[in-house]
Amino acid sequence: MKIGFLGLGSMGQAIAANLLKSGHEVRVWNRSPEAARNLVELGANAAATAAQAFDVDVVFTMLADDKALRAVLLDSGLLAGLKGPLIHVNLATIAVDFAEELAALHKAQGIDYIAAPVMGRPNVAAAGQLNILAAGPADAIDRVQPLLDLIGSKTWRLGEEASSANAMKLATNFLLVSAVQAMSEAAVLVTRHGLQSADLINLVSTTIFPGPVYQGYGTLIGERRYEPAAFKAALGLKDVELIRAAAGQVSVQMPTADLIRANLLDAIAHGQGDMDLAVLAEVEERRAPAADTTR
Amino acid sequence: MKIGFLGLGSMGQAIAANLLKSGHEVRVWNRSPEAARNLVELGANAAATAAQAFDVDVVFTMLADDKALRAVLLDSGLLAGLKGPLIHVNLATIAVDFAEELAALHKAQGIDYIAAPVMGRPNVAAAGQLNILAAGPADAIDRVQPLLDLIGSKTWRLGEEASSANAMKLATNFLLVSAVQAMSEAAVLVTRHGLQSADLINLVSTTIFPGPVYQGYGTLIGERRYEPAAFKAALGLKDVELIRAAAGQVSVQMPTADLIRANLLDAIAHGQGDMDLAVLAEVEERRAPAADTTR
Amino acid sequence: MKIGFLGLGSMGQAIAANLLKSGHEVRVWNRSPEAARNLVELGANAAATAAQAFDVDVVFTMLADDKALRAVLLDSGLLAGLKGPLIHVNLATIAVDFAEELAALHKAQGIDYIAAPVMGRPNVAAAGQLNILAAGPADAIDRVQPLLDLIGSKTWRLGEEASSANAMKLATNFLLVSAVQAMSEAAVLVTRHGLQSADLINLVSTTIFPGPVYQGYGTLIGERRYEPAAFKAALGLKDVELIRAAAGQVSVQMPTADLIRANLLDAIAHGQGDMDLAVLAEVEERRAPAADTTR
Amino acid sequence: MKIGFLGLGSMGQAIAANLLKSGHEVRVWNRSPEAARNLVELGANAAATAAQAFDVDVVFTMLADDKALRAVLLDSGLLAGLKGPLIHVNLATIAVDFAEELAALHKAQGIDYIAAPVMGRPNVAAAGQLNILAAGPADAIDRVQPLLDLIGSKTWRLGEEASSANAMKLATNFLLVSAVQAMSEAAVLVTRHGLQSADLINLVSTTIFPGPVYQGYGTLIGERRYEPAAFKAALGLKDVELIRAAAGQVSVQMPTADLIRANLLDAIAHGQGDMDLAVLAEVEERRAPAADTTR
Numbered sequence A, B, C, D: 001m002k003i004g005f006l007g008l009g010s011m012g013q014a015i016a017a018n019l020l021k022s023g024h025e026v027r028v029w030n031r032s033p034e035a036a037r038n039l040v041e042l043g044a045n046a047a048a049t050a051a052q053a054f055d056v057d058v059v060f061t062m063l064a065d066d067k068a069l070r071a072v073l074l075d076s077g078l079l080a081g082l083k084g085p086l087i088h089v090n091l092a093t094i095a096v097d098f099a100e101e102l103a104a105l106h107k108a109q110g111i112d113y114i115a116a117p118v119m120g121r122p123n124v125a126a127a128g129q130l131n132i133l134a135a136g137p138a139d140a141i142d143r144v145q146p147l148l149d150l151i152g153s154k155t156w157r158l159g160e161e162a163s164s165a166n167a168m169k170l171a172t173n174f175l176l177v178s179a180v181q182a183m184s185e186a187a188v189l190v191t192r193h194g195l196q197s198a199d200l201i202n203l204v205s206t207t208i209f210p211g212p213v214y215q216g217y218g219t220l221i222g223e224r225r226y227e228p229a230a231f232k233a234a235l236g237l238k239d240v241e242l243i244r245a246a247a248g249q250v251s252v253q254m255p256t257a258d259l260i261r262a263n264l265l266d267a268i269a270h271g272q273g274d275m276d277l278a279v280l281a282e283v284e285e286r287r288a289p290a291a292d293t294t295r
Helices: A010-020 A033-041 A050-054 A066-075 A096-108 A122-126 A138-151 A162-192 A197-205 A212-223 A233-249 A255-269 A277-287 B010-020 B033-041 B050-054 B066-075 B096-108 B122-126 B138-151 B162-192 B197-205 B212-223 B233-249 B255-269 B277-287 C010-020 C033-041 C050-054 C066-075 C096-108 C122-126 C138-151 C162-192 C197-205 C212-223 C233-249 C255-269 C277-287 D010-020 D033-041 D050-054 D066-075 D096-108 D122-126 D138-151 D162-192 D197-205 D212-223 D233-249 D255-269 D277-287
Strands: A002-006 A025-029 A058-061 A087-090 A112-115 A130-134 A152-157 B002-006 B025-029 B058-061 B087-090 B112-115 B130-134 B152-157 C002-006 C025-029 C058-061 C087-090 C112-115 C130-134 C152-157 D002-006 D025-029 D058-061 D087-090 D112-115 D130-134 D152-157
Touching: A002 A010, A002 A050, A010 A025, A010 A033, A010 A058, A010 A122, A010 A138, A025 A033, A025 A050, A058 A066, A058 A138, A066 A096, A087 A096, A087 A138, A096 A112, A096 A162, A096 A233, A112 A130, A112 A138, A112 A162, A130 A138, A130 A162, A138 A152, A162 A197, A162 A212, A162 A233, A162 A255, A162 A277, A162 B162, A162 B197, A162 B233, A162 B255, A197 A212, A197 B162, A212 A277, A233 A255, A233 A277, A233 B162, A255 A277, A255 B162, A255 B255, A255 C277, A255 D255, A277 C255, B002 B010, B002 B050, B010 B025, B010 B033, B010 B058, B010 B122, B010 B138, B025 B033, B025 B050, B058 B066, B058 B138, B066 B096, B087 B096, B087 B138, B096 B112, B096 B162, B096 B233, B112 B130, B112 B138, B112 B162, B130 B138, B130 B162, B138 B152, B162 B197, B162 B212, B162 B233, B162 B255, B162 B277, B197 B212, B212 B277, B233 B255, B233 B277, B255 B277, B255 C255, B255 D277, B277 D255, C002 C010, C002 C050, C010 C025, C010 C033, C010 C058, C010 C122, C010 C138, C025 C033, C025 C050, C058 C066, C058 C138, C066 C096, C087 C096, C087 C138, C096 C112, C096 C162, C096 C233, C112 C130, C112 C138, C112 C162, C130 C138, C130 C162, C138 C152, C162 C197, C162 C212, C162 C233, C162 C255, C162 C277, C162 D162, C162 D197, C162 D233, C162 D255, C197 C212, C197 D162, C212 C277, C233 C255, C233 C277, C233 D162, C255 C277, C255 D162, C255 D255, D002 D010, D002 D050, D010 D025, D010 D033, D010 D058, D010 D122, D010 D138, D025 D033, D025 D050, D058 D066, D058 D138, D066 D096, D087 D096, D087 D138, D096 D112, D096 D162, D096 D233, D112 D130, D112 D138, D112 D162, D130 D138, D130 D162, D138 D152, D162 D197, D162 D212, D162 D233, D162 D255, D162 D277, D197 D212, D212 D277, D233 D255, D233 D277, D255 D277
Parallel strands: A002 A025, A002 A058, A058 A087, A087 A112, A130 A152, B002 B025, B002 B058, B058 B087, B087 B112, B130 B152, C002 C025, C002 C058, C058 C087, C087 C112, C130 C152, D002 D025, D002 D058, D058 D087, D087 D112, D130 D152
Antiparallel strands: none
C-alpha cells in the first residue's frame, strides 16, 4: 500500500511520522519543501508535486485552511484529473459546505472521501493519541482504520455523510472557545472584586471543571500570559467564522459565537491576533479597567 | 459548644445532619417547622424561634434567598438585638452587596460574620463532600474549621472580606450556566446537521470536558429531558441576576450572562421556569425549528 | 385651586414656571431650597416642607429618581398621612413596578394618582411644548387637563392604569438610546473605511432619519464632542436599567438594551459617565482602534 | 452618447425609464429578456447580450446581487475583453471588498468605475428622487452628473475611492435595520404591559422620530402586517451579511448587526424569510409569548 501525505505543519509532521510506522511507503509533500526534511530522514519519500503525493492508495491531507486545500486540489485541476480507486482522508477542520462540495467532487471521480478532523494538539498527535472524528463511506473507513489507529487513540464514527464529521468538530471547537470566553468574563469579575483570577481557575479546574481546557487556557488567563501562543487568536477567529457559517447554513443562531467573534475582532484590532486565544481575557479587562470602577 | 442551624431545605438538612456528628448540641429552625422532624429524630433540638437558634456559639444559615435572610435576620430586628461573641456562618449564595451589608451590620454588634457559600448538590452535601468558599475574620474561620470539615471535603480560604466568597461563588455559578448555554447552542448546531446531540456530549465529556457539569447537564440536553429539575431554570435566573448585579457594581460587563438571562426569560415566558436549567437547549431549539431550515 | 410642585431641577423649574401662568397659587419645594428662588421671584410660594407642598388641590412631582420620590413620599410617612381629595401628577420617568405600587398606595388614601412622564428637554419644557404621556383615573386627568395644556403641546391619554404611561415612556427612551447606539456603530464603520462620520449623519438626518434624535445626538457623534452633557451617560444607564426591569417583569427580552447597558458600563468604567449619552460612540471607537486594523 | 443599462428589476426599470428622458440611446439588458419589454415600448433598445449593453459610452448596472454581477461581468470574461473609454456606474448595493476588486479590474482596462448605490424604494426611483451616493474618478462623475440628475434628487459625492460609496450605503442600511429591530423590541415591551404597539409608533413617529423609516416600518409592526413585503427579511439578511463583512474587514464589531442577523435567521427558520423586514417584531413576539408572563 502506498500512502500520500500533504501538509506538513506541526500537526501534519507529527501525524505523518506515525504513519511511517505502518511500514508502507509514505510520500510527503508540502508547499515549502523544507518541511519534508525531517520526515525524509525518518524514511519518507519527498513527492516533487502534489500530484505525485496523490498517486497512491490512500492520501491524507492536513493543509492550513480551506483556501490552501482549494488551491492545491481544485484550482490546480488535480482532482479533476484523478480517478479511483483512491481514498482521500482529510484531517483538517474545514467548512461544512466545503466538505459537502468535496464529497460530491470526489464521488464524481470514483474516489472515496473521508472527513477525519482530529482533536488534539501537536504533542498529542506525536503520541498517536488524537481523537479522530471520521465520516464517509463505511468500507473506506474500515480499510484505513489500521492507519487511523496509528495516529489516534480513538476513532469516532459519524456516518456516511463526510460533512457530519466537520460539523461535529466545529461544535467541539465552539465549546472550547466558549469555555475560554466564560473564564475571561469570570476572571474580570473576581479580579474587580479584589480576588485573584488564578484562584478561581484553580478552584474550578480541580472541582467541577477538570480537564485540559479549563486547566490549560485557565492557567494562561490566571497568569495573564498570552505568548507564545499555542492557539492563536486569529486562528480562533477563523474557527469561529467556520462555526457561524455552519450554523447560518441551517438557520441556527449561535449568540455566544457572535460575541466571541466580536471579542476576537477586538483583540485583532488591538494588535493581539498572534497571541493565544486566552487573550480574550484581556479584551474583557480592557472593557472594565481597574481604576475608576466606582459608581 | 452550641450550634444553631436555620434553613432546612434539601441542602440545609443534609448539612445539618453532618454537623450533628460533631457531638455538639444543634438547634435547628425552619420557617415551616415540619422540615425539622428528620433532624430531631437524628438528635437535633427544634428551636421554637429563629432567635433561639441564634442563641448559640456558632450559627449556620442556609436560607432560600436574600429576601428570606433579610426577613429573618434584619426586618425582624433579630440581628439588632444580638451581641457577640457569636460566629455566623452563612452558607447561602447571596448578593455581593448584601454580603457587604451583612458583614458591616454583624461587626457593629461584635459578631463574626463568615461568608461560606458551598459548591455541590444535596447528594454531595449528604456525603460531607462540599467545597466550601470561606471568607471572613481569620480566627473565626479557624475556630469553625472543625465544623466545616464535617460538611465539606475542602475549605477554600478567600481572605477577610466576607463578600469575596460570594463573588467567587457567583463566578463559579457563571461558569456553570455558561457551559450549559454553550452546550445548548452546540447541540442545535449538530442536530440540524443530522447528528445526535447525545453523541456530541459523549464525545466531549469523555475527552476535553470531563467532570460533572458537561456530563450531567450534557446528558439532560442529549436526552432532551428537563424534568424533574435538579436545578430549576427560575433559580438559574436568580443566580444570573446576582452575577449581573455583582458585575454591574464594579462596572464589569458580562455579555454571556446577558444572553443567558435573555434565554432564561424565554424559558420562563414559555412556561418552562420549573424545568431544569438544561432547558436552555430548548430555547435554542425553538429559535431554529428543524423544519424549513433551507435557505 | 392650589397647586404644589416638588422637584426643581432644570425640568421642574421650567414646568413650574409655566404652571404659574394659570393664575393659581403655586407652592414649590425642593430638597435644596435655593432652587426655589427664581420661581418665588416669578410669584410662587416657597413651601417650607414637602408636606406643605402636598397640602393643595393638585400636586406635581418631578423628583430626580425613584429613590428620591420614595424618600420624600413614602419613607417619610408623608403619603400615609394624607387624605383625598387630592390629585398627584407625577411627571418623572420612574419604574413600572414602582408606578404600580404608588397607584395602589394613593388609592388606599383616596388620592388620585396620575402618571404623566414627559418627553422633551428643558428648552422644550420652557416653551410649554412637552409631549405628556398621561395615565390614571380619567376624570382626574380631565380636571388637570387645563394645567397640562400649560406645560405641553399635547397630552397622550394612555388609559386608567398609571403604570402604562411609564411603560410607554420607557419604550420611547429605549428607541432613543437604540438610535444613539446604532449611530455609534455606524460611525465607526464608516470612519474605518476612510469616511467622515459627520457626513453619514448629515446624509441620514436630511433624508431617511429627520428629527431631533438623529440630528442632535448624531451631531455630537460626528464631532466627537461629548461635553457638556445634555443627557449624561450615567443617567442613560439609569433609564436602561428601568427599561430592562420593566421588560423582565413581563419576561420580555430586550437584547439591544442589554448591549447598550454593557456599553454604558464601559463608558462609566472609563470615567465617561458624566459625558453625554453620545459617548457610546467612543465605546465603539475604543473597541476598534484606528491603527492596526489590517487582517 | 450611448447608454447601457443592465438589471431590470423594479428598481432598474424605474431608473432606466428616467434615463430615457435624456434623449440618448439606451440599450437595456436583463437576464430574463421579457423584463425589457416595457422599456422598449418607451423607446429603449433591447440588447441581445450583456456585451452589447456594455458597448456604449456610459453603462449602468443594477443587478440583483454580487453573485449576479460577478457572473455577468467577470466569470463571463466580459470585463477582461473591454477597453476604455467607458464609464461604468454601478447602482447596486454590493460588498465593500467586491467594490475594491471591481475598481481595480476596471482601472486595469482603462475604464472608469463609479460606485453609485442609491437610497429609495421603486416609487422614489420612478419619481427620479433617489439619493445617490457616488464615489469614483471625479471627472467621470462630473461627466455622468446630468444623467444622475435624471434619476435622483441629490448626488452625494464621497471621494475617489469607489468602495467608500458602498461603505456609506451599508451604514445607512444598518441604521435602517437597527431602527426596525429597536421598534420590534419596544413593541413587545409595551404590548406585554397592556398597551397597543400602534400607539407607540404613532407617538414616536409624530414626535421625536419623524420620517419614512419609523413611520413606514412602524406601521407594519403596529398592525402586525408583514405581507406583501416591500423589503423581504431574506434580503435584509443579505444586507446585514454585507454590513458585517464590511465591518470585519476593518476589525470593527457591530454588536447590533450580530443580533439582527440572529433574529433574521430566526425568521427564516420559521418560514418568514419572504415576509417584510418588519417581521423582526414577530421574532421578539415569539420569544415572549403573551400567555404565562407572570413570574
